[in-house]
Structures are given as structure tokens and as C-alpha cells.
Amino acid sequence: MRHARLPASEEIAIEDVFHALSDPFRLEIVRRLAVEGEASCQALEGDRPKSSVSHHFRVLREAGLIRTRNEGATRMNALRREDIDRRFPGLLSCVLSARNS
Amino acid sequence: MRHARLPASEEIAIEDVFHALSDPFRLEIVRRLAVEGEASCQALEGDRPKSSVSHHFRVLREAGLIRTRNEGATRMNALRREDIDRRFPGLLSCVLSARNS
DNA sequence: TCGATAGTTCGATATTTTTCGAACTTTGGC
DNA sequence: GCCAAAGTTCGAAAAATATCGAACTATCGA
Numbered sequence: 608m609r610h611a612r613l614p615a616s617e618e619i620a621i622e623d624v625f626h627a628l629s630d631p632f633r634l635e636i637v638r639r640l641a642v643e644g645e646a647s648c649q650a651l652e653g654d655r656p657k658s659s660v661s662h663h664f665r666v667l668r669e670a671g672l673i674r675t676r677n678e679g680a681t682r683m684n685a686l687r688r689e690d691i692d693r694r695f696p697g698l699l700s701c702v703l704s705a706r707n708s
Numbered sequence: 709m710r711h712a713r714l715p716a717s718e719e720i721a722i723e724d725v726f727h728a729l730s731d732p733f734r735l736e737i738v739r740r741l742a743v744e745g746e747a748s749c750q751a752l753e754g755d756r757p758k759s760s761v762s763h764h765f766r767v768l769r770e771a772g773l774i775r776t777r778n779e780g781a782t783r784m785n786a787l788r789r790e791d792i793d794r795r796f797p798g799l800l801s802c803v804l805s806a807r808n809s
Numbered sequence: 810t811c812g813a814t815a816g817t818t819c820g821a822t823a824t825t826t827t828t829c830g831a832a833c834t835t836t837g838g839c
Numbered sequence: 840g841c842c843a844a845a846g847t848t849c850g851a852a853a854a855a856t857a858t859c860g861a862a863c864t865a866t867c868g869a
Binding site for chain 2: 813814815816817818819
């Protein structure tokens with residue numbers, strides 16, 4: 608398996624973060640990871656085909672928002688809280704507390 | 709001139725805001741408006757054709773980030789600071805203090 | 810009234826994203 | 840070794856965005 612490019616904390620670009628969060632499904636993933644701590648891709652997929660789910664996780668990973676670790680045959684995803692907070696203080700807490708309507 | 713749809717503060721959707729800010733040119737516009745207070749479209753265009761500039765201002769307007777007021781033949785644009793702060797506390801200050809590298 | 814200036818709108822093309830099936834990889838269990 | 844489970848990758852097609860010229864609108868000044 609080729610290794611996914613994970614930007615270092617200082618390399619996280621705010622445009623990429625914004626783009627990643629502009630999709631409702633990805634935003635939902637981020638919010639759930641914030642609550643659940645870690646989760647497999649499958650645990651968060653909402654009836655979507657796995658290639659689509661994989662695509663969205665990749666966007667989040669490449670933007671620097673999540674980290675993925677292998678646990679046997681499954682991958683556990685987690686928010687990169689400290690990294691994001693260090694790079695963009697306040698952003699995550701704003702995203703997580705923002706409510707619709 | 710048809711009236712541009714401006715979402716009310718409570719109607720501002722975070723996905724739309726993120727999408728609007730995911731473009732480097734639009735992000736730059738927001739940052740400059742934060743510093744300059746008000747500016748015409750032309751003052752912020754960077755050699756782009758005016759139809760493109762107009763498009764980007766429209767995306768910002770429809771996302772709820774800026775407000776445009778007519779002043780004679782020109783339009784003055786301003787950040788909707790209070791509205792954004794009320795709707796998503798911390799977001800704007802995070803955007804404005806985030807620096808590249 | 811005639812320009813000139815500042816934007817907007819329209820339409821067409823180009824670029825980027827999204828979506829999803831099929832084939833492939835990796836790991837664990839039998 | 841073989842099979843199932845969990846993802847990834849590839850490729851193609853669909854959808855959304857961006858770009859830009861041309862025509863149009865509104866306002867100010869001479």
C-alpha cells in the first residue's frame with residue numbers, strides 16, 4: 608500500500624481545510640470523530656459505496672484533518688486535534704459548536 | 709438591477725461559508741476587507757476580468773460573508789462581521805489570524 | 810444627451826470534484 | 840492456502856465550479 612501523504616501540522620493549508628469541510632458528509636465525519644474519538648470508515652459510511660467513502664476520507668486526510676492508523680484489516684480514523692488547534696487556533700471548536708439554524 | 713439574495717444571519721450555512729473561503733482569491737478578498745473596512749470590487753481585483761471578479765464577490769455575498777451597498781456607480785463591499793460572529797463565534801478571527809507557513 | 814466608469818448577467822468552454830463499479834491489496838481466521 | 844472483511848485504486852461518466860468575452864444596466868459629469 609502506497610503511503611498517504613499527511614501534511615505536517617505547519618503545512619496544513621487553510622484553503623484545503625475549508626474545501627474539505629465544505630462537503631456535508633465530510634463535515635459530519637469530522638463532527639462524529641470529534642465525539643467518538645476513533646472510528647473505522649465503515650462505521651461512518653451512510654449507505655454510500657465504499658469507493659465514495661474512501662474518497663471522502665482521503666480528502667480529509669490530505670487536508671490534514673484526520674489521521675488513519677491500521678488496526679489489523681481495518682483502519683481507524685481520528686481527528687488531528689492538537690495539530691489543527693496549533694495551526695489554526697479556534698477553528699475546530701468553532702466547527703464543532705456551529706449548529707444548523 | 710435584480711436584488712442579490714443575502715442570507716440573514718441565522719440562515720448562513722457553514723458549508724457555504726467554507727466553500728466560499730476555500731478559494732484563495734476569495735479568502736484574500738475577505739482578509740483585505742477586514743483590514744480596509746470597505747472597498748469597491750475594482751479595488752480588490754488582481755488583473756482578473758471583471759466578470760470573474762463579479763462572480764467571486766457574488767459567491768461571498770450569497771454565502772453571507774459580505775454585504776454590498778451602492779454608492780453612486782460603484783459598489784462598496786464590507787465584511788458582515790457582527791453577523792458572522794454571532795452565527796459562528798470565533799470563525800472570523802481564526803480566518804483572519806491564520807497565516808501561511 | 811453622450812460618454813465613461815463600475816459592475817452584472819449570459820453563454821460557452823475548461824477545469825475540478827463527485828460518484829460508483831470493478832479489480833486489487835492487506836490482514837485475520839479457519 | 841483459501842476465504843471473507845475492510846479499504847484503496849483505477850477509470851469513466853456526471854455534476855459542480857471557474858473563467859472570460861460580449862452585451863447590458865445604472866450612475867455620474869460634462
